[in-house]
Amino acid sequence: MYFVFEIEFKSNKSYISDIIKAIAKKISVDLDINHTKDKIILVSKKDEPELEEFLKDLESNLPASINLGKSKHYLADEKPEFETIVENSLPLDLALCPSCQKEMFDVSSRRYYYPFTSCNCCGSRHSFLEQYPYKRKNSTMKFLSPCQACQNEMKENPLRRDYPLISCIDCGISLKMLDKKDERYANDKGSYRKLFEVAAKAISKGKVVIMQTTFGRRKFFKPTQQSELDKSILLITDASKLNEHLMMVPQEFNALLSIERPLLRIATKSTELKKLYESSLWCKYPDDGMSMLLAKELMTLSLDFVAYKECEDDSDGDFLIDFDIPIKTQNDFKLFINQDIKLLISGERLIYPQTITNPKRGRLSFANDFISVDGVIDKIEYFSKLPASEVYIENDEPIELEFENIYKFDGFKASMLSVLAEHDRLTKKAIGVHFDDKLHFLYYNQKEVIDIVSPKEFNAKSLFENITNLRNGSDRLVKNFKKKFPDLYERLDKLDNKYNIFDVTAILLELENESFDGISATALTFMGKGGVQIDIKVEDNYFNNYAYIASLMSYKLTDADAGLLCYSIYESFGDYIADIVNQLMNKTKSTTLTLSGETFANQALWGRIQRNLALKKPILNVNYPIGHGNEIYGTNYL
Ligand SMILES: [Zn+2]
Ligand SMILES: [Zn+2]
Structure with missing residues (x-):
């Protein structure tokens, strides 16, 4: 008879299994420790004499962890076998x-x-x-x-x-x-x-x-x-x-x-x-x-x-x-929690260094300040040798290299691949939604990622001009806005193109924190049940930046509460995303849906996505942040 103790552990990192191994060593208990994809499973003979003492020690010396879940134990006649993973045992903070x-x-x-x-x-x-x-x-x-x-x-x-x-x-x-x-x-x-x-x-x-x-x-x-x-x-x-x-x-x-x-x-x-x-x-x-x-x-x-x-x-x-x-x-790393879901939003601590089980040998890639080489991801200064026959560089990465085989790639495509790789879905067709300050709808055809509904350009510099030309009557909206909020109008009129759509939203709603983070924080202040409809979708399935800002302007003219509007923004995005995803999944006959990008780490948006898309069972990163930071892992699958 065997005693089997299973503890949910959703990470490839070894710090918990290492503590268990050290305790087993200290107590001299005869025990197998298996780290599988989502569990740590301990197996011993039922009559192992030190088992009780080991379990007692484990209880007081096993730390609480965001990766640990429920545990259970049972007896088995045969010694069970488990498929273990290669653990990441590089030093974490x-x-x-x-x-x-x-x-x-x-x-x-x-x-x-x-x-x-x-x-x-x-x-x-x-x-x-x-x-x-x-x-x-x-x-x-x-x-x-x-x-x-x-x-x-x-x-x-x-x-x-x-x-x-x-x-x-x-x-x-x-x-x-x-x-x-x-x-x-x-x-x-x-x-x-x-x-x-x-x-x-x-x-x-x-x-x-x-x-x-x-x-x-x-x-x-x-x-x-x-x-x-x-x-x-x-x-x-x-x-x-x-x-x-x-x-x-x-x-x-x-x-x-x-x-x-x-x-x-x-x-x-x-x-x-x-x-x-x-x-x-x-x-x-x-x-x-x-x-x-x-x-x-x-x-x-x-x-x-x-x-x-x-x-x-x-x-x-x-x-x-x-x-x-x-x-x-x-x-530092930020964590998002919604009911039983925990997502790494962004950051470096705890996430890096990482080891990759099946890296592309000879490939050196750069993304977001990190490099991936021969199965290890960390910053470049930690490596004394960089053996490479080909180099992949993310488009935004400011690196100039003298090298023959250099390939540039889009970060959001690598992000989608990182999600598919973490869930072993690289052999399946998939639809991906990537949402940071821009919103992309992606299609993976079992070979490469295609940007099928890419975001339209947003120019903060010509904001009011674009809104005026939006449709009949839009000029009146701009005029009314200018009359009621002259100072704000002037501020918005002088913005340059370094302001993204969320920065402009925060300025328009006069939030103290003029960023995406400010909108998220303000959305949390809304205590009501449902939001108002913000105009997100205008023509041919494309999100229209200016229609969206115009819609917020008209609500602002009615003195709508900023909390309500911020909450409504996410709700409306959630509905729009679900609508497009349903169309694309039907059209491409894909059954896998990936979500990536920091914007998803938001209670209002996540709630709406759950409501609209739970049946599609969307997958997200586990060992990597859902926002920037997952690209570097995805580069191994480009
Ligand atoms: Zn310690
Ligand atoms: Zn000493």
Whole structure:
């Protein structure tokens, strides 16, 4: 008899299975660990003597993860076989695993208040990497040698077996704190803790603390109505206060606390936060060691949250906490949650580096600052050799290369291929919708992607001229608009072509945040049931930019609420997309539908897409962001 334990895990990354392997090693349990496409499956003999202890340890040391789902266990007569995947085991930047966290807060450990605590499965690792292969001598820790205790640990602790970046307070990175007058150093347990205590006290008194974290330089401050909150992120220090301040579904709560520590847009609840941020804000739970230790001290001072902004090296503050080891940071990643769906919206952390199972050998491709070469995706500076016989470059990529076989490609086509590849659908005909600041309808004929309904050009510069020529009576609309909103008219009339359709929408609706993000945020403020019909489709199935702006102008003339209009924009897009998709799928007899592009990460649009297209079972990226960032993977299938 065999005991089988299945845990849903929808990612090709190895950090969870590595923790399970380390626990199995520690307990000396005889266990098979299979990482399949969507599960991690553990199999042991039913009478395995250490099984119970292993499961107990697993319960306390397995981190929460956005990729983990339901689990179940059963008994089997025969030993079951599973098709496993090749795991991505390159070093990612994550928060700390439960075991490393315990160490960091245990006064008897060698890593008490040591912010660089990490192991083979957690913490900041990519930040220290200089180039592949991933070894200490290729990291910025190369000049620090591990002490005797760390060297022993590399042999004995299954979580840190041969760990390239091992360090502790005795042999690791020291911190310094500077203010206008003096400098303070931390190099033993007492002084590390003191430093975070002082920083937290300063913040609680309204001072600004700049801190070099392993996830980048951050400016921490107590948010008040006088603070510049634009582009700031709310850091919740105390998990037990999350539900007091924010309006969340359980999925959002769990995701915030997961080891991946995403950035989430969440609705405000407490009066305090509503006053500061209105209806919603970008929020996260402390992620890297530095931020976690600061948060712990802030919590002691009863500060439930602070704000931070990512900042430059020369940013000014009352205090600076820094260390002398150089680090390279990745952009934070944003997550979208709607019921049981979690989508990576954008970002680099957690997503890269990636390994690809069947890469095109000899192909080097460039897209969105990343390269794909011989089965690895990361930034170019991490590779010392670039073996290539052909080079693919995305059209927008500003790279000039002297090379014979250079091919240019459209990013949105590679995006669609990345979705098909992730779902093993490259042998099927498919319709794709790609929606970032432009909306494309695509067709995959089992060989290549064709742009079948491509977006029409949008010129913000000649906005009113184009609207005037739209149809009979449009000139009257422009005149009325000019009369009622003279200042706004003048502003819109002076825009140049660097403004895209969503920027113009935000300006027209006089949103504070004049971008796509502003429209999404404003749509969330709408509490009503249904929106109004915005004119999206005009001729031959094409979305007409100017008809759409004209439609918004006429609603604005009636003083319609901006929240209602932003919500309605997405609803109308959802209806238009569904209409075209249904036509195209029928016409081409395709049964697969892919969605890609950041715009889909929007509650109003997603709700509408679900309502209209759920039966088509649309597929989206899993291991890659749905927006920019998936192209580089797709280049292997061009
Ligand atoms: Zn760890
Ligand atoms: Zn050490």
